[in-house]
Amino acid sequence: MNTLDWEGKVGDEIRTVFGEHQVGLPQPETLLSVSQIDPSGFKSFVRETRAILLVQKGEKEGVVVKKNKYSAPQILVYATAKDDEGLINLIKTKGKDMMHTFQNADIKFLQSLFKKERLADSNFKTLKNLGISIDIPKRFKLVDDTGDFLWLRQHLKSGIARGDGTNNILIYSVPLEDETKVADNITAVRDTIGKKYIPGSKEGMYMITEQAYTPFTFETELDGKKAYETRGKWEVKNDFMAGPFLNYTIVDKKNNRLIVFEGFTYAPSVNKRDFVFELEAIAKSMKIK
Template sequence: MKNFLFIAITSFLLISCTGNDKYVLKDSIGSLNKVMVVAKVSDWTSDIGQEIRTSFGELMVGLPQPEPILTLSQVAPSGFSAMMKAHRNLLIISESDNEGFSVRKNVFAQPQTIVYVQGKNDETIIKLLQKHKNDIKEIFIDADVKFTQAVFEKDKLAENQFKTIKNLGISLTIPTSYKLVDDTGEFLWLRQHLLSGIAKTGSNNILVYSIPLENEQIVSENIVAVRDSIGKKYIPGSFEGMYMITEAAYTPFIFDATIDGKKAYETRGKWEVKDDFMAGPFLNYSIIDKKNNRVVVFEGFTYAPSVNKRAFVFELEAIAKSIKIN
């Protein structure tokens, strides 16, 4: 009987320690859009380090100030302590006869994403980085989007309070820090007041609406015209005749995207108020909903003078990518 109890207790402890990571893994640390690179100093200061900084230090388009998509920092393997291992996003570079690129989740902490790049020599490692740079960027961005969405899910707005969301038959995860500005049943405008630094006078804004799908081939061509018409109708400036438009001096960037399994266009650019000095970045997702013969549009725009805006735009991206269309 004693042996049976000993075996049962031991088995339970083993299952508890190995069967569910939440019992043994600490919470991960690190800012959004930040990657800790584990590499030897000699690698970081050589062509390998230059390739990493070039590949992953690309600037985010559509922002008034230059800000990288990902912020990088480096630690040598000898300094890769328990605290460093808890970082949420890790890129580990090493020499090995087993060349390759791989991804593992929740190794030292959770949630955590680790990308391993290993090669026989500098040339091989650089080739792997060049080959997989877009994949690696997307892996880290996607992980941070999911992390942000999980945070918002814990304290989100009740969607059934908004006529426009109900009428459009969609769902999305919006944190309770956003407050209603306008909800016509066809157009929704929510605003979050920014509370940090100089940006406490600014705001993050969400717009949701739809337009008829008349010709799928020209959806991307009409994005600027559509958002300008919406701005004129719904987003007024301080005085009569002022309203939000796409900044004429800055051509927006349009990328292919997928939202809720549907073809979409991601547009990043700058907005301004006609005949005024207000301006900032915007992020627009135009989602082709063939089933309902329409284009569902999510737009986020930020007004945060004199501060960096990457974090604010990324929050809008995470909210947009939570959209589900019924």
């Protein structure tokens, strides 16, 4: 967009809408990272960027989405209005839809990469027993697979102050008892699982939901089924380890159970948004038979 507009009220509105923070992270991080370039510099390799928002003035007001115009995969969103006031209103009313368009494209891009290097579902007793197919990249290594509970871990090699950080995936199921209470019980269920399966370094230490921070739970859909997305922070009881978690609790009425996917990150000295976003892309590839 025009540099003058970027430095004025139109740019302020973009920074407000696109500067929304991702919930559930220990430090403030925006949902998307945004940088501006003037139309005069929009050429050569810049045009091949994967996600582009073009803000422009014109008679035909509205938002148009195009794909793969200069490279692939690529998503271009054209936001057009007659004047500054129109652009501000357009970004205010349609900005979240634009963000979701970019996020969904990023998820599909990551999933296409993970599908090429996925672990075989048949390698894991728990996935077979639960009738689950999911695209988890091979860099995740097995920690525990009981037949009822699966734990996979990826070691994060760079930028971590205290040893290797990790990205972790948990998959398990619990009985569906009262559908009206599913959302209220998510924290209690994950704390029970943490105590049983996720130990700390010493006796009496195990993973719990951070008590000083209330998780955010949203109703959503996964694999065509009603689900709840919960974002919050975990900690180890009686220890100083902590980080963000992402939990999807899926209502599988057909089998009278809840399927739970949880991802959690331990990366004490770096930003964690992108690690959690990878876990989200993996979770959303899940298919329940």
